Amino acid sequence: MNNKLLYSLSASSILLLAACKMPRIPAAELANVPAQYNRVQTTDSSSIADLGWNEFFTDPALQRLIRDGIQYNYDLQLALKRVEASQTQLRQAKLLQLPVVNAAITAQSSHPSKNSLNGISLNTFLGQTHIEDYNAAFNLSWEADIWGKLRLKKEAALSAYLQTYEAQRAVQTQIVAAIAQGYYNLLMLDEQLSVAHSNLLLNDTTLTFTKLQWDAGMVSSLAVQQAESQKQSVAILIPQLESAIAVQEHALSILTGKMPDSVYRETKLSEMHVNEQYATGVPAGLVSRRPDVRAQEMALRRANAQVGVAQREMYPSLTITAVGGLNSFKSSNWFEIPASLFGNVVGGLTSPVFQRGALKANLALAKNQREQAVLSFRQTVLQAVGDVSDALVQHDKLREQALIATAQVMTLKTAIRNAQLLYQSGMANYLEVMTVQGNALQAELNLALVRRQQLSTVVDLYRALGGGWK
Numbered sequence: 238m239n240n241k242l243l244y245s246l247s248a249s250s251i252l253l254l255a256a257c258k259m260p261r262i263p264a265a266e267l268a269n270v271p272a273q274y275n276r277v278q279t280t281d282s283s284s285i286a287d288l289g290w291n292e293f294f295t296d297p298a299l300q301r302l303i304r305d306g307i308q309y310n311y312d313l314q315l316a317l318k319r320v321e322a323s324q325t326q327l328r329q330a331k332l333l334q335l336p337v338v339n340a341a342i343t344a345q346s347s348h349p350s351k352n353s354l355n356g357i358s359l360n361t362f363l364g365q366t367h368i369e370d371y372n373a374a375f376n377l378s379w380e381a382d383i384w385g386k387l388r389l390k391k392e393a394a395l396s397a398y399l400q401t402y403e404a405q406r407a408v409q410t411q412i413v414a415a416i417a418q419g420y421y422n423l424l425m426l427d428e429q430l431s432v433a434h435s436n437l438l439l440n441d442t443t444l445t446f447t448k449l450q451w452d453a454g455m456v457s458s459l460a461v462q463q464a465e466s467q468k469q470s471v472a473i474l475i476p477q478l479e480s481a482i483a484v485q486e487h488a489l490s491i492l493t494g495k496m497p498d499s500v501y502r503e504t505k506l507s508e509m510h511v512n513e514q515y516a517t518g519v520p521a522g523l524v525s526r527r528p529d530v531r532a533q534e535m536a537l538r539r540a541n542a543q544v545g546v547a548q549r550e551m552y553p554s555l556t557i558t559a560v561g562g563l564n565s566f567k568s569s570n571w572f573e574i575p576a577s578l579f580g581n582v583v584g585g586l587t588s589p590v591f592q593r594g595a596l597k598a599n600l601a602l603a604k605n606q607r608e609q610a611v612l613s614f615r616q617t618v619l620q621a622v623g624d625v626s627d628a629l630v631q632h633d634k635l636r637e638q639a640l641i642a643t644a645q646v647m648t649l650k651t652a653i654r655n656a657q658l659l660y661q662s663g664m665a666n667y668l669e670v671m672t673v674q675g676n677a678l679q680a681e682l683n684l685a686l687v688r689r690q691q692l693s694t695v696v697d698l699y700r701a702l703g704g705g706w707k
Contacts (some may be wrong), residue, residue, distance in 0.1 A: 267537075267611070270520045270618060275626045277517060284518035286526045286704035290413050293699055296509075298502045299420045302493055306416045309494025313412055316405035323401040326394055336379035344568070345370045371571045374562030374579075381557065386549035389542045396539035403535060406528035410705035412492065417696045419489045424506040425689035426485060430478040432681040433471060439653070439674060440468040446660070447667055460667040467671045471678060511691045513636065515698060517629065523621045526703030530621050533614040540603070540610040547603040551596045553588040624701035631694045639691060642684040649677035 285293060291300055307313060348367040349355040359365055382388055444464040450456045487497035524530055561580035565571040589596060656673045659665035699705065 267614065269615070270524065271622065272519065272521075274517060274520060274622070274629060277629060281516060282518050282522060283516050284522055284526065284702050284704075285515050285699055286518070286522075286702035287707075288704060289707040290705050293704060294417060296420075296504050298500075298504065299417060302416050302420060302489060302500070303413050305493035305495070306412050307409060310412050310492060311494060313405070313408050314494075316401075316408040320398070320401045320405050323398040326397065329394070336377050339376045341372070341374055341376065343370075343372045345372075368566060369568065370564070370566055371568055372562065372564050373571070374560055374564070377557075377559040379557050381555040383555055384549040384552050386546055386552075386554075389545040389549065393539050393542035393546065396535045396542060400532050400535035400539065403528045403532035406706035407532060410528060410700050410703070413705035414696050414700040416489065416492050418693050419485060419492065420500075420502070421506075421509070421689050421692040421696070423482065423485045423489065423500060423502065424504065424509065425685050426478055426482045427502075428506040428685040428688075429682050430475065430482065432678065432685065433474040433478060436674065436678045436681075437468065437471045437475070440464070440471050443657075443667075443670060443674065444468050455663070456667060463667060463671060467675065470675075506685060506688055509688070509692055511636075511688075511695060515632075515695070517625060517698070517702060520622050520625070523618065523625070523703060527621050527701075528703065528706055530614075530617050530703075533610070533617040537607070537610040537614045540607040544600070544603040544607050547596070547600040550599065551589065551593065555584065556587065557582070557584045559583075621701065625698065628694055628698035628701050632691070632698060635687060635691045635694055638687050639684075642680065642687045645680045646677070646684050649673065649680050653677055 290303055294300055294303065346367055346369050349359060351357070351360070351366065356366070359368055380387065444461070444467075447456060447460050447464040451458060451461050486500040489500050490497045518526075524534065559580070559582045561578075563572060563574070563577040564579045565573070565577045571577060652673045656665055656670045660667065660670045
């Protein structure tokens with residue numbers, strides 16, 4: 238009979254454990270990650286995201302800014318504090334499977350009523366009006382993890398820790414990208430300021446020549462006024478660009494955790510090189526490389542473990558308690574061994590009865606939260622693939638724009654020289670000269686903008702692939 242009962246309990250336990258076991262689906266398969274990026278065909282799994290930020294960004298001034306940002310940026314420091322807090326919670330979860338041991342030393346003196354049964358008995362048998370009790374004991378309590386509930390709590394805490402750890406990495410990738418974007422924008426503004434100064438000198442030359450022609454009676458005062466207005470239009474760009482440069486320097490200083498100040502740089506925008514192609518790997522690599530995707534995966538694992546915990550809360554729990562120590566009714570022989578030794582061990586099986594409805598509700602809530610985590614994970618992966626795809630398209634099209642913008646600048650520079658010669662020989666009027674100069678200014682400003690956009694797109698691609706946290 239005992240063997241049958243033991244067999245039935247064992248079979249029931251196996252069935253319950255099988256029913257509670259949570260399926261593990263590979264993250265890439267769960268998110269339905271495509272085999273290739275849009276318009277990109279490759280089987281090479283290597284990616285520029287495998288490069289550390291100090292390998293990918295080679296400009297010394299930019300490296301210095303990024304290094305300061307990683308060390309002093311307040312958003313990143315807050316993220317690190319959250320990692321530390323989560324690590325403490327993980328250590329607490331690891332201790333759940335250990336028994337709880339408490340030590341207690343008590344001394345008690347009881348004076349019952351002389352008319353009470355205890356008082357009469359005490360006086361009759363011991364000839365005393367009070368009784369003393371001295372106790373020194375260790376109390377041990379341990380819950381046997383027969384269903385794996387404590388293990389799952391530990392797994393949930395580990396996933397929560399890894400989630401904050403990956404979130405901290407995600408913050409770092411954003412900071413690295415933001416610093417690089419700001420630095421490249423600063424180089425663009427420097428280039429545009431240089432263009433404005435050059436064009437101001439060119440317009441000043443045109444104005445001087447126009448005044449000489451007016452003195453000779455070859456043009457009207459309207460020509461002088463138009464040339465002067467053209468020069469003023471260029472001159473107003475200089476304080477605007479200087480203001481934008483100062484604001485960008487301040488933004489970069491704040492990103493690096495410093496008070497607003499100037500930013501050192503010696504590289505020019507035209508010296509920055511952009512490759513025609515960059516290694517992207519395959520979309521499945523995003524799941525392991527990109528920190529925000531990893532953080533969502535950890536959130537999903539945590540939700541999955543919490544479903545398991547909620548399921549196991551509905552099953553009986555086996556708790557073992559033990560008490561042992563020294564006990565005596567006299568202080569004089571309290572520590573006499575073995576006479577004062579005592580011990581007690583109790584094993585109890587507790588099953589929820591009236592709380593079952595609440596536990597079912599908790600399970601339903603945990604399952605709903607897991608479904609939300611699945612959707613959030615899929616959405617994050619979808620956004621990640623979209624970020625990479627957008628950056629690849631922009632990189633390709635900006636290369637074409639850069640070629641056209643460069644050719645346009647060369648064409649207009651040639652046109653300026655021709656227009657000046659024709660103007661000086663009287664074969665072109667002042668309006669044609671000023672139109673060419675205005676077009677050349679806009680073309681050079683636009684070329685600087687396109688070059689900055691090229692660099693920004695490379696940064697976007699690096700971050701979208703998961704680079705920046707190494």
